[in-house]
Amino acid sequence: MALLETHDLTAFYGHFQALYGISLTLQAGETVAIIGANGAGKTTFLKTVVGLIKAQPSAVQFAGEAIGSRRAADIVRRGIALVPEGRRLFPSLSVEENLLVGGYVSRHSGPWGLERVYQLFPALAERRDAPATALSGGQQQMVAIGRGLMSNPRLLLCDEISLGLAPIVIRDIYAVLPGVKAQGTSLLIVEQDIIRALSVADRVYCFQEGRVTLSGHPQDLTKDSIHAAYFGV
Amino acid sequence: MEAGVDVSAAPSPAPRFAVRTTTRLSSVGVIAAVGLVAALVVLPAFADRRLIQDLFFVLTMLVLAQSWNLLAGYAGLLSVGQQAFVGLGGYALFALTIMAGFDPALAVVLSGVIAGIVAVPTAFIVFRLQGAYFAIGTWVVAETMRLVLAQVKQLGGGTGTSLPPVVTGAMVGLDAVRRLFDVRGSAARDVIAYWMALTLAILTLGSIYALLRSRRGLALAAIRDSELAAESCGVNAFRTKFFVYVMTAILSGSTGALIYLQKARISPDAAFSLLDWTADVIVIVVIGGIGTLEGPILGVLMFYALQTYFAATGTWYLMLLGGVAIALMLFAPKGLWGLLSERFDVQVFALRRTLLTSNVLDKDAGTSTSEKP
Amino acid sequence: MVGWVDTIVQGVLLGGLYALYATGLSVIFGIMRLVNLAHGDVMVLSAFLVLVLSTAGINVIAAAAMVAPLMFVLGYVLQSLVLNRTLGRDVLPPLLITFGLSIILQNALLELFSADSRRLHVGALDTASLALGGGIAVGIMPLICFLVAIAVIVALNLLFFRTTLGRAFRATSDDVETAQLMGIDNRVIYAIAMGIAFLICTLAGVFLGARANFDPSIGPARLIYAFEAVIIGGLGSLWGTLAGGIVVGLAQTIGAHINPEWQILAGHLAFLGVLVVRPRGLFPRAVD
Numbered sequence: 094m095a096l097l098e099t100h101d102l103t104a105f106y107g108h109f110q111a112l113y114g115i116s117l118t119l120q121a122g123e124t125v126a127i128i129g130a131n132g133a134g135k136t137t138f139l140k141t142v143v144g145l146i147k148a149q150p151s152a153v154q155f156a157g158e159a160i161g162s163r164r165a166a167d168i169v170r171r172g173i174a175l176v177p178e179g180r181r182l183f184p185s186l187s188v189e190e191n192l193l194v195g196g197y198v199s200r201h202s203g204p205w206g207l208e209r210v211y212q213l214f215p216a217l218a219e220r221r222d223a224p225a226t227a228l229s230g231g232q233q234q235m236v237a238i239g240r241g242l243m244s245n246p247r248l249l250l251c252d253e254i255s256l257g258l259a260p261i262v263i264r265d266i267y268a269v270l271p272g273v274k275a276q277g278t279s280l281l282i283v284e285q286d287i288i289r290a291l292s293v294a295d296r297v298y299c300f301q302e303g304r305v306t307l308s309g310h311p312q313d314l315t316k317d318s319i320h321a322a323y324f325g326v
Numbered sequence: 327m328e329a330g331v332d333v334s335a336a337p338s339p340a341p342r343f344a345v346r347t348t349t350r351l352s353s354v355g356v357i358a359a360v361g362l363v364a365a366l367v368v369l370p371a372f373a374d375r376r377l378i379q380d381l382f383f384v385l386t387m388l389v390l391a392q393s394w395n396l397l398a399g400y401a402g403l404l405s406v407g408q409q410a411f412v413g414l415g416g417y418a419l420f421a422l423t424i425m426a427g428f429d430p431a432l433a434v435v436l437s438g439v440i441a442g443i444v445a446v447p448t449a450f451i452v453f454r455l456q457g458a459y460f461a462i463g464t465w466v467v468a469e470t471m472r473l474v475l476a477q478v479k480q481l482g483g484g485t486g487t488s489l490p491p492v493v494t495g496a497m498v499g500l501d502a503v504r505r506l507f508d509v510r511g512s513a514a515r516d517v518i519a520y521w522m523a524l525t526l527a528i529l530t531l532g533s534i535y536a537l538l539r540s541r542r543g544l545a546l547a548a549i550r551d552s553e554l555a556a557e558s559c560g561v562n563a564f565r566t567k568f569f570v571y572v573m574t575a576i577l578s579g580s581t582g583a584l585i586y587l588q589k590a591r592i593s594p595d596a597a598f599s600l601l602d603w604t605a606d607v608i609v610i611v612v613i614g615g616i617g618t619l620e621g622p623i624l625g626v627l628m629f630y631a632l633q634t635y636f637a638a639t640g641t642w643y644l645m646l647l648g649g650v651a652i653a654l655m656l657f658a659p660k661g662l663w664g665l666l667s668e669r670f671d672v673q674v675f676a677l678r679r680t681l682l683t684s685n686v687l688d689k690d691a692g693t694s695t696s697e698k699p
Numbered sequence: 700m701v702g703w704v705d706t707i708v709q710g711v712l713l714g715g716l717y718a719l720y721a722t723g724l725s726v727i728f729g730i731m732r733l734v735n736l737a738h739g740d741v742m743v744l745s746a747f748l749v750l751v752l753s754t755a756g757i758n759v760i761a762a763a764a765m766v767a768p769l770m771f772v773l774g775y776v777l778q779s780l781v782l783n784r785t786l787g788r789d790v791l792p793p794l795l796i797t798f799g800l801s802i803i804l805q806n807a808l809l810e811l812f813s814a815d816s817r818r819l820h821v822g823a824l825d826t827a828s829l830a831l832g833g834g835i836a837v838g839i840m841p842l843i844c845f846l847v848a849i850a851v852i853v854a855l856n857l858l859f860f861r862t863t864l865g866r867a868f869r870a871t872s873d874d875v876e877t878a879q880l881m882g883i884d885n886r887v888i889y890a891i892a893m894g895i896a897f898l899i900c901t902l903a904g905v906f907l908g909a910r911a912n913f914d915p916s917i918g919p920a921r922l923i924y925a926f927e928a929v930i931i932g933g934l935g936s937l938w939g940t941l942a943g944g945i946v947v948g949l950a951q952t953i954g955a956h957i958n959p960e961w962q963i964l965a966g967h968l969a970f971l972g973v974l975v976v977r978p979r980g981l982f983p984r985a986v987d
Contacts, residue, residue, distance in 0.1 A: 185870075186866065197867060
């Protein structure tokens with residue numbers, strides 16, 4: 094049984110259809126990447142999985158349970174966490190408070206806690222009392238990821254964690270992902286940086302205008318096929 | 327057969343667009359409206375005084391309801407302080423007639439203007455607030471006016487005053503009406519007030535309709551949907567909202583002047599009553615359908631029915647009104663007209679702009695080039 | 700001279716009462732951008748409930764302790780069942796619903812208790828006063844009220860800044876969607892917040908009823924004073940709300956000192972003045 098499965102998932106913003114039947118699977122322990130151009134529906138997909146956008150109950154299954162129509166707060170309690178696009182840190186809260194809020198959900202205990210997150214991102218420990226939004230972009234991204242880990246999720250969704258960051262910072266951020274994976278968290282990553290995505294993922298999906306246009310293992314995909322799937326030509 | 331220009335390869339004409347707002351129902355509506363107005367004008371010849379007074383109430387509430395609807399439903403300015411201008415208009419009328427000797431009919435017009443003038447600095451103050459706080463801010467402004475006017479001893483101070491006979495007897499046309507309909511002075515006053523109310527109501531509907539069909543009306547609709555998006559298209563939201571605020575102040579002020587001319591007695595608590603000039607008005611608009619022109623018309627009729635049957639029960643009537651407001655917001659936020667127009671997709675006041683493209687235009691005009699001789 | 704000092708002292712103490720009125724309003728708006736137009740009437744309701752119990756022989760403090768949890772539940776239920784259904788971008792529904800509630804409360808109380816003026820009696824504290832020297836005396840009840848206002852603000856700040864629930868409140872206030880991603884159910888947060896506001900209203904109601912006569916119709920005026928205090932103080936700061944309350948209190952007592960008929964008007968003018976000169980209030984929160 095896959096950890097996450099979507100069956101023909103559709104999603105709407107009002108009358109506007111953003112997803113046209115996405116079917117995707119993710120096995121426990123896997124890292125799956127979703128690539129695609131702006132507006133392809135990648136963020137919409139993650140938001141639907143985590144419950145910010147409503148779907149049909151059985152269109153999304155997590156650990157065998159139909160969660161498509163559940164509310165976000167409910168789904169997070171079941172073990173999915175989202176590192177949202179743009180980080181979305183809480184401006185009124187300090188770095189440490191942002192992390193603590195991430196642990197609001199009291200799930201079965203796991204490896205991740207405040208000290209563990211500070212070990213993963215030492216720069217944050219020094220600035221734990223600073224207002225979260227006063228940090229640099231890269232450090233804010235670390236807070237956002239750490240915040241996502243604090244609930245000890247079984248599945249961590251990462252939405253464009255490289256956005257707006259310098260290459261060296263991106264490298265440092267991505268360097269922690271294997272450690273996260275080793276602790277037993279599965280990863281579903283949305284990335285515009287194709288090279289990054291291919292280098293870290295076990296499997297890749299390509300979205301284009303709300304549809305899956307390509308999927309497979311990175312080593313099996315050619316540059317041309319990716320190009321075609323990405324741009325829809 | 328000579329080789330020549332291939333006519334069939336001529337470039338297709340540039341696409342044409344037009345915006346149409348009239349619908350069949352609205353055209354019918356115009357004719358019906360004219361007939362209705364004519365009937366209402368000659369009504370005093372047949373109706374008893376009670377009906378004239380009731381219609382006066384309906385018409386003045388209609389003006390207030392359309393004003394509030396324009397403010398809150400179209401401009402997004404949720405005011406709970408419209409009574410400020412109603413009361414101000416009433417007091418302006420009393421001041422102009424008692425202290426300055428103006429003719430009452432003229433004074434009604436001037437009172438509206440005065441209300442509009444006062445609305446200018448008021449707008450600058452209350453526009454500093456948003457949303458629910460804007461609402462309470464307008465309420466505070468109304469309370470301030472009430473307290474200030476309660477200090478004016480020449481107009482009765484806290485207990486108020488009445489219009490002296492020299493004023494009530496001076497209305498233009500009073501003698502003519504008395505002779506025409508064979509009624510006494512006070513009844514004649516009611517008739518004239520009624521005609522003035524009818525005129526004001528028609529002017530109100532006309533001016534609001536004209537506004538909504540104008541470019542400014544389009545800007546309003548854009549602001550209502552998303553102020554930020556509208557501004558990025560070049561709409562000056564502040565100026566548009568300011569215009570609407572002053573316009574509704576003038577309308578409310580004139581109505582207040584008219585109402586208190588007819589009542590001939592004013593006091594601060596009555597003139598600035600939240601319940602009478604705002605709460606009732608809001609219920610009217612919401613029952614009928616906020617954000618539509620047809621809504622307040624329906625609403626005022628329903629409210630009139632409600633009041634006729636239940637007002638005698640005092641506190642229970644008010645509790646009923648409160649309950650109605652709550653129930654409406656929970657279950658029918660678009661009001662009666664909203665339900666009807668969604669179900670049947672109708673509009674009596676032609677306001678929906680339909681974009682017509684070349685195909686439709688040509689077909690309508692009978693000049694479709696696809697027609698073969 | 701003594702007259703002026705006394706006026707100022709009275710104004711500050713009155714400010715404490717107004718701050719108590721305003722704190723609940725400030726909390727609700729801060730967390731869910733909602734204004735309860737029935738806020739004043741809820742205070743009056745609490746005063747009447749305490750009155751009923753005290754008439755039955757229970758002393759006012761104990762009565763208040765019994766009414767407070769009931770009011771918390773009332774607020775929680777109101778938010779859960781009714782107001783949570785109107786969350787969204789549109790400002791009209793919650794405004795109109797709380798407006799309707801205000802009218803219903805006033806008239807229901809009118810039916811139950813008539814329009815007669817009532818008073819809560821606290822025994823000797825009713826008229827007890829403390830001499831401050833120089834001919835100035837302050838009533839014990841107004842002084843206690845001021846101290847309670849401070850205590851409430853301290854308690855709320857402790858809640859918001861030192862507890863998990865408080866963090867959840869602040870996160871929800873910042874970004875409700877992302878707060879949901881933390882597993883925070885905003886519907887529950889809002890209900891608790893409304894419950895807390897009703898709780899504070901109970902305290903405010905007790906002092907309202909003990910200080911002066913009350914009847915079913917005085918709610919709306921209290922709402923206005925509370926609102927003025929919040930705006931003058933600046934959104935997002937509870938201590939600012941206390942400052943705002945004091946400004947309104949001072950304006951009113953100074954106005955009354957000049958001419959008793961000008962008391963309320965002076966408060967309104969001070970509010971309008973601050974709005975013109977400092978639209979964001981005296982101590983607005985830096986982050987908006």
